[in-house]
Amino acid sequence: MVTRRQVLQAAAGAGLIATAPHSIAQRNDSLPLHRVVFDGRHEPGVRFAAEAALWGAETSDTRGDIAALYVRELMTRWRKSAIAVAGLTPYSQLFGLRLMAETPRLRLVFLHELKSGDVYGPANVCRAPLSTDPAATARLLCGWPAHSATVARRESSILSAQDHPFTNDALVAWLMAPVSA
């Protein structure tokens, strides 16, 4: 979980405190989001999670170990039903989680390399302007329209994420959504 201190620090850094309430409910038409995952060892991840928390999302810190997070927080939830998860992590962590997400038949519908600002794979339905700002990316994912996930999944292939040469350490923002979204 992101601490209140981290939230306040990040929000202050992004100039958000004056404009954003402490919790902003997701829009009615946005994709139901179970959780936002970040790696707290990376500053952009903390900023991403802080912004997501302001938008009302539950957040979880992988602390570098995606397996522990999967077992602790995702496996049981996904066994009940498929539900979307977003994140900003090193690519290597997405790589493992993406394969585990195949079991509840989630699709990777958004993949964005933070450093370059490039959007990869099945994210073509995203029309919003993208930047390398993690807070802006968090706002985009927390408000992702449910109908866009359906469109994106039609264009999605799990394999398409492999069509881009990430290094293990590349910080990527991502969204995985259920087939039936």
Add this chain to the structure above:
Amino acid sequence: MMLPPGVSEEAFRAAIHEFTAALGADQVFTSEDDLSLYRDAYTPYRGMPDKEIVASAAVAPVSVEQVQRVVHIANKHRLPLFATSTGRNLGYGGAAPTLSGSVVVDLKRMNRVVEVNVTDCYAVLEPGVSFIELSHYLRERNIPLLVSAAENGAGGPVGNSLDHGVGFLGDNFARVCGIEAVLPNGEVIRTGSGAVSNGKLWPVYKYGFGPDVSGLFPQANFGIVTKMIFWLEPEPERMQGFSVSSSKHDDFGPMVDAIQMLRHKGIIRSSGARNPLRAANNSTVGMRSRNIPEVERLLSSPGDGAASAWDALSIATGIPNASVNGTVWGPAKIVVATLDHAREHFAKLLPHATFSAGTARDFPLDLATVPVDQWVGLGMPNLWGFQRLANQGVNRGHYYFSPLFKAQADDIFAMNRTVRKVMADANEPEILKRWGWQGGGGPFPKTYVLYYDFLVYDDAGLNARHLKLFDRLVKTCAEHGWAEYRAPAGFQDLVAGVYANNNSALRRFCETMKDAVDPNGILSPGRGGIWPRRYRKE
């Protein structure tokens, strides 16, 4: 729409309709998007779409009864099936079938831990249970048992052992005490003591009476395994590794013999041998070349360098010429005594060698104190293997060349000379550079195996060249008596083909059995190099 070979579109559509009635529309998959889950994400045939092995459809039963219904429908329409459990066999084909057009039977939804018995140390598992899920199940209930997890924690005990895979405790099929499987005619069989009605011994005595047919299910196509008795390991009080190293090149042989003898005696639980200096320039995944020109010069020289030259280089670089390692576990007092014994054993044999004990790990583990990359080796599966194997920025996955060889120095040297010559003759300097010089490890008690990852690239021409090299390596190694223990989907025939003693009597025997128990040839055609009559190229 891809059709299975020898199946009409009408029959295929009828079968899909019947699968839907049996399993529900949401568990029958035919769209390209859905079927992408059953492609080999690491396909060696990247850039060669006509060669990639793909499924025509997939179905996801949730019970033994549903598996039986799938098998009945497949028999009715003579539709080839390919069963997969968790489908995470990355590097060996993933969830991809052996025959293009097969209908994948995805068993991931059959994911119940049916029973864990603490007294007799076993679990009864369905095929969709992953290593991390089983480990989590044990930890959540404070059950002090460990699962022999593979590096990839998303894989599972059933699928891994059915591919003769290995875990941190070694050979996983050796831990299988009994199997329940749906046969090609739809009957359910239990092997070993499980054949006794109301028998109590299924989880503890594997042979039963008469032939033990459990061995017909791994790397084969005689049934769809729906349950497995998998032996677990009591958590030890302590686990500790050690290594022995020497700068003298000629110490390698005695050191390998000595570490293996400790293993044969049951004193240590795992063993491995390396020549760190010869391997200094290796750059396989997870290793970084030290780029020492003299190492490459010696490896490429006639006889791959004199011992005196290697000794001098070892002293100059500080990198040992010989190193072996082992692991011990049990009560702390016994671990301490065993390490003392090993230290004395090597000190008598090689007084100048250096003995180093690793960090003692006491159970229950405080995982916060253990680096995540060491979890698997301590019986705590995770996804770190995925993280390590994720694309390295230059490639699109990998597939394994994994020959077995004797756990003896002469064989290790000979195998390296042979492989290096094949790579050099093929004019593949990058492959040769990554190989460098390989030692061996011992998941199996009396043989070594190595895992060399062929990388997959965007360049289809490069991939095609590497496929030819892989073929040449398998065949040349076989000429020297070394065979693969496991192979990706596309190489099943290649590898099975080197097990050709007495005019391929083994293959012909398997084909005879296949034709008898699966006359319609519906179950996993080609798996293990075993083809039913209808698909056989006579």
